[in-house]
Amino acid sequence: MHSIEERDWEAIGRSLDRHGNALLPELLNPAQCRALAALYPREDCYRSRVVMARHGFGRGEYKYFSYPLPALIDTLRHALYARLAPLANRWNRELGMDLQYPGTLDAFLARCHLAGQRRPTPLILEYHEGDYNCLHQDLYGDHMFPLQTAILLSEPGRDFTGGEFVMTETSSGEQIAQVLPLRQGDALVFTVNQRPAPGRRSGMRKVAMRHGVSRLLSGHRHTLGVIFHDAR
Incomplete structure (x- = not known):
């Protein structure tokens, strides 16, 4: 397992530019994955529970953590944000957006909270x-x-089969789908909404990204999602 600081962030940036996602293998070890997954049945860690079928989101469920976040998740959120903010700022410039993100997660969350x-x-x-x-x-x-x-907390082939992470990108009527297999502890950094891509003739164009999970064929699967902006 390599720390966030030891990662090849130039290569990660190239993958995000090219595909809208980048793999960080073995970001968490199996013990950390099991400890996080074991939090799911608890009620004192979360602010809400969502059953997907009730809202047309699919099947399955998820829970949003409450503040204060568990220490490991808080550390990951701060460290990843600091590495990703420069790339996010470059993407905004390439898309012609006059919006810059501060260098620290705390400063960005203060903006959200205001x-x-x-x-x-x-x-x-x-x-x-x-x-x-x-x-x-x-x-x-x-x-x-x-x-x-997104960080996969379960082990494919042992805990579950099926359930692959899927992304689509859409631009000018074209759509491309990517299936992104993950192992336990792997993290996938990916686009929330839109990313820049080279235009067919010149300049940059916007590519819209979406993500989901294919149908689980057997077993059970837990995933940690680390989103950097807070919600209304």
Whole structure:
């Protein structure tokens, strides 16, 4: 397992530019994954529980953590944000957006909270056989950070089968789908909404991204979602 600081962030940036996502292998070790997944049945860690079928989101459920976040999640959220903010600022410049993100997560969250976005968004998702997550975007208010992270807490082939992470990108009527297999402890950094891509003739164009999870064929699956903007 390599720390966030030891990662090749130039290569991560190139992957995000090219595909809208980047893999961080073995960000968490198996013991950390099991400890986080074991939090799911508890009630004292969370502000709300969402049953996907009730809202047309798919099948399965997830819970949003309450503040204060568990120490490991809080550390991950701060460290990842600090590394991703420069890339997010470059993307905004390439898209012609006059919006810059501060260098620290605390400063960005202060901006969210002033706008009424005060509810924490890190979450754990739980899937069982037959469950899935429809393609979607995690938008919670006017202030949005353009990247987020999913970390697989379960072991494919042992804990579950199926249940692959899926992303689509759409631009000018074309759509591309990506299936992104993850191992236990792997993290995927990916686009929340739109990313810049080279135009067909010149300049940059916007590519809209969505993500979801394919149907679980057996077992159960837990995933940690680390979203950087808070919600209304």
